[in-house]
Amino acid sequence: MDWIRQHKKLFIINLVLVFLSVLCFFGFASVSGTLDHTNSAERWTGESEISYSHIACFMPVNYKIDENSVYSFKRTVDLKMVEASIEASENGNLWNFAYCGSGLVNASTERGSAEICAVGIGGDFFFFHQPVLLCGNYISGNDLMQDGVVIDKDLAWKLFGATEVAGMELLINGNRYYVAGVIEADDDFASSKAKTASGGLYMSYSKLSELTDEGIDFYEAVVPSPVSGFAENLFRESFPQKDCEIIEVNKRYGIKNMFRVITSFGTRSMRTDGIIFPEWENAARLTEDYCAAFLLFAVILLISPLVFGFIVLRRYGKIGFKKLWVFTKEKAEKLYDDHNRKIYERNLREKENNNQ
Numbered sequence: 001m002d003w004i005r006q007h008k009k010l011f012i013i014n015l016v017l018v019f020l021s022v023l024c025f026f027g028f029a030s031v032s033g034t035l036d037h038t039n040s041a042e043r044w045t046g047e048s049e050i051s052y053s054h055i056a057c058f059m060p061v062n063y064k065i066d067e068n069s070v071y072s073f074k075r076t077v078d079l080k081m082v083e084a085s086i087e088a089s090e091n092g093n094l095w096n097f098a099y100c101g102s103g104l105v106n107a108s109t110e111r112g113s114a115e116i117c118a119v120g121i122g123g124d125f126f127f128f129h130q131p132v133l134l135c136g137n138y139i140s141g142n143d144l145m146q147d148g149v150v151i152d153k154d155l156a157w158k159l160f161g162a163t164e165v166a167g168m169e170l171l172i173n174g175n176r177y178y179v180a181g182v183i184e185a186d187d188d189f190a191s192s193k194a195k196t197a198s199g200g201l202y203m204s205y206s207k208l209s210e211l212t213d214e215g216i217d218f219y220e221a222v223v224p225s226p227v228s229g230f231a232e233n234l235f236r237e238s239f240p241q242k243d244c245e246i247i248e249v250n251k252r253y254g255i256k257n258m259f260r261v262i263t264s265f266g267t268r269s270m271r272t273d274g275i276i277f278p279e280w281e282n283a284a285r286l287t288e289d290y291c292a293a294f295l296l297f298a299v300i301l302l303i304s305p306l307v308f309g310f311i312v313l314r315r316y317g318k319i320g321f322k323k324l325w326v327f328t329k330e331k332a333e334k335l336y337d338d339h340n341r342k343i344y345e346r347n348l349r350e351k352e353n354n355n356q
Contacts, residue, residue, distance in 0.1 A: 010308065011308075013304075014305040014308045014309075015305075017301045017302070017304055017305050018301075018302070018305045020301050021297075021298045021299075021302045021305075022298075024294045024295070024297045024298035024301065025294070025295075025298050027294040028253075028291050028295050031287050031290045031294065032253040032287065032291050034189070034190055035186075035188070035190065035191070035280070035283060035284055035287060037129050037130070037249075037280055037284075038054075038249055038250070038252065038253075038284060039250075040054045040128045040220075040249065040250075041053055041222050041249070041250040043127075044096060044127075045222075050086065050224050050226070051224070051225050051226060052095075052222050052223065052224055052225060052231075052250075053222070053223055053225035053231035053232065053250055053251075054128075054220065054222050054249040054250045055221055055222075055223060055232060055246060055249070056218070056219075056220040056246070056247045056249050056281070057218070057219040057220065057235065057239055057241070057244045057245070057246050057247075058218055058244055058247075058275050058277060058281065059215075059216065059217045059218070059241050059243075059244045059275070060243055060244070060273055060274035060275050061217070061275070061276060062274060063241055063243050063244075064101065064214070064215025064217050064241075065215060065216045065219070065240050065241050066215055066216065067099075067122065067205070067206065067209075067216070069216075069240040069241070070099055070122065070123075070216065070219065072240065073238065073239060073240055074097065077095065077221070077223065077234065077238075078094075080238070084224075084226065084230075086224045086226065095221060095222055095224060096123075096124050096127060096221065096222050097219070097220065097221035098121065098122065098123035098124050098125040098127065098128050098141070098219075098220055098221075099121070099122045099141075099216050099219040099220070100119050100120060100121045100122065100125060100205060100216065100217070100218050100278075101119075101120050101205055101208065101209070101214045101215055101216045101217050101218070102118065102119050102208075102214060102217065102278075103117070103120065103208055103211065103212030103213075103214040104116070104118075104212070105118045105172050105173050105201070105208070105211055105212070106172070107151075107159060107170055107171070107172050107201060108159070108171045109159045109160060109168075109169075109170050109171070111160055111161055112158050112159050112160075112161075113159070114158050114159065116199065116200060116201050118172070118201040118202070118203055118208055119199065119202045119203075119208075119278075120203055120206075120207065120208025120209065120214075121141060121202055121203070121204065121205055122204070122205040122206070122216075123140075123142075124141070124142070125140070125141065125202070126138035126139070126140065126150075128220055129280060131152075131183040131184060131185060131186055132183060132184040133181055133182070134153060134163050134164075134183060134184055135163065135164050135165070135166045135181065136150075136166030136167070136179065136180050136181030136182060137166075137181045138150060138180070138181055139180045139181070139202065139203070139204065141205065141206075143204070146203075146204035146206055146207050147176070147177050147178060147207070148177065148178055148179075148180030148204075149170070149172070149177050149179060149180060149201055149202060149203040150179075150180055150181045150183055150201070150202040150203075151165075151179060151181075151182055151200055151201050151202075152182070152183050152184070152185045152199075152200040152201075153184055154185070154200055155200035155201060156179075156182050163182050165179050165182060166179055166180065166181055167179065172201075172211065173211045175211070177203065177207075185200070186283075188283075190284070190287050190290075191279070191283045193286060194279045194280070194282035194283040194286060195279055196279060199279065217276070217278075218278055219239075223235075231248070243273070245273070245275055249284075252284065252288055253288070253291055258288075258291060258292045261288050261289065261291075261292040262292050262295075262296055
């Protein structure tokens with residue numbers, strides 16, 4: 001241990017580096033769990049034995065799709081599931097999807113008005129995105145009546161001067177709707193940075209499409225993926241818009257994607273394909289950047305301790321091996337001598353017995 005005493009400062013420095021590396025790994029774990037919507041695949045899987053992937057598709061501004069394309073793709077996915085012999089449990093749905101588009105509308109009440117970028121939703125949107133409900137209920141693309149809207153707390157104050165306004169009426173571009181629910185906007189660090197000032201209203205996409213000519217710019221689904229890459233390949237081969245960006249959300253914090261984020265540093269933030277990400281995706285990309293940084297620093301900080309540990313192991317490993325060899329040799333010689341002594345004593349006793 002004299003060598004370690006001589007290098008005490010170096011030993012302490014490497015212990016500190018290991019501690020800092022562990023903190024970076026904790027930071028990675030904390031940030032990767034920030035956004036609830038990134039856990040949609042795990043939430044949908046539940047206790048099912050089927051493995052699921054969460055796939056998100058982002059359409060370019062000038063190449064959006066319509067609801068006919070969405071439901072045509074649904075039939076394609078259903079057919080692919082049959083071909084792959086994947087079946088849902090009794091009374092259960094095999095997979096789930098949602099889509100949305102956005103457009104500027106004017107929302108007003110007797111108390112106030114606001115021009116906002118409304119999000120028109122279809123499918124089971126609020127399964128994937130679950131902001132806290134302050135009152136009322138979420139809406140769904142499957143609702144029989146499509147005249148309900150969900151607004152956030154800020155818009156509720158602007159239009160009504162209160163947040164407990166579920167059931168109250170408002171006008172959107174002159175058409176009458178009612179407030180189905182009021183939500184609290186996500187306040188984590190990533191969502192807060194990605195939030196835009198013009199949002200805060202969710203309505204049926206079919207109703208929004210009657211008010212604006214905007215198409216669907218975002219689609220997502222949790223789909224069975226019995227083998228790695230099955231769901232992603234299905235989307236790349238069959239999704240109606242070929243120029244979209246496809247992301248496997250449940251793998252965005254995996255080592256492979258983290259390496260891609262690190263190696264594309266700088267160029268990753270430049271967009272030349274006409275895709276504008278929604279708030280939740282911008283927030284997710286921000287957490288990816290943080291996670292990649294934490295992981296990179298964790299690995300860099302471990303380099304010196306690993307080298308130092310290798311040197312210590314090599315130095316004292318040789319000494320330990322020599323001591324172990326000597327110890328083993330001495331033990332073997334002792335066992336051999338004890339064995340010979342027992343044989344000698346046994347022969348001596350037998351000889352004495354014969355003489356008697």
